């Protein structure tokens with residue numbers, strides 16, 4: 001029953017979101033009250049502390065949870081859920097009848113779910129606010145990240161505010177008159193964050209918005225026989241199990257194409273042992289070792305830092321991969337052929353390159369590869385560079401990709417590589433200094449740190465966080 005006029009039950013899901021990488025939800029023009037940044041993050045005023053603090057908007061969290069539930073459900077049976085947003089930004093009409101419309105609402109019905117803005121826990125706010133929490137970060141907007149261009153220009157250095165990795169937020173989600181299965185689906189969507197299959201906020205392809213959801217608690221209030229409302233703690237594991245039973249029952253055992261990001265591609269494909277087949281949605285957790293000290297200038301700092309700790313930006317690693325991928329695998333003449341039209345002559349729109357299809361472009365292609373920042377597991381002792389032989393950790397997400405393309409990318413980082421431009425790496429060809437002094441890094445990947453979304457393993461997997 002989901003008529004809102006009568007109270008049947010209310011689920012309250014609470015927990016902590018810990019930013020595993022930096023995060024941003026843009027503040028737009030209204031942010032002028034608390035930020036001078038050209039690209040500020042949204043913050044809200046805390047009257048008690050008399051300061052502005054970053055916030056994760058409830059509407060943003062709700063939106064991304066909807067995407068998470070849709071993708072899970074549709075991977076089992078595509079007709080079971082409609083899609084609220086598509087990657088090409090078409091506004092689709094919500095069907096009003098499916099499981100996600102029931103939970104998250106549509107034009108026909110209200111929403112069962114209510115998501116509060118997630119705030120920094122009171123205990124985490126210092127008396128003097130740490131300005132490193134919201135930090136201006138550089139990123140190079142590569143001029144190649146658009147349709148093929150005639151003249152290649154230098155990348156533009158832009159800056160944007162982000163909320164630092166490690167920052168924590170308390171969240172609260174309420175569900176009115178929902179079933180155990182529905183509550184379980186929300187918990188499964190929250191687990192998708194921990195699996196790094198779901199991110200929040202903007203610039204996720206450059207590695208922003210990776211989060212961990214911890215300290216989950218579920219309370220269920222319901223009306224007893226006597227008409228009294230009683231509250232009890234619900235078992236997270238059991239609710240997820242309930243939702244997985246539902247997914248098992250709807251499973252149509254049919255895959256849809258690579259280009260539908262509202263499903264996990266190849267989710268039903270079975271890997272025969274030894275074939276090394278990697279088609280699908282793949283998350284890889286890399287160990288990164290600095291084989292030379294790493295240094296890359298930030299704004300007003302000699303190297304980029306997060307809470308005063310130096311790190312390697314995901315945008316730098318992604319930029320390196322994009323550049324190398326194009327150099328290694330693209331047909332050198334393809335660009336020239338596309339622009340056969342002379343000055344002022346109409347020409348057919350350029351065909352997107354494989355590089356654009358994988359790394360994204362500003363017009364049509366969502367990036368299939370997401371590269372997180374690389375962080376040291378221990379405190380970095382120097383704050384002007386990352387010392388040699390420091391061990392860092394990062395994620396790469398290959399979103400609905402062919403195994404052969406994933407292999408191509410992994411091939412680019414088989415050997416230690418210099419991941420920045422020559423200048424930052426200390427190479428100066430004119431001065432005949434060819435050996436880098438900085439920024440040589442080694443990527444290693446343990447096969448047990450690779451997860452591919454497959455329906456069979458997903459249904460039997462237990463969640464280590466609970």
Ligand SMILES: [Zn+2]
Pocket residue numbers: 081082083094095096097098099100101
């Ligand atoms: Zn629907």
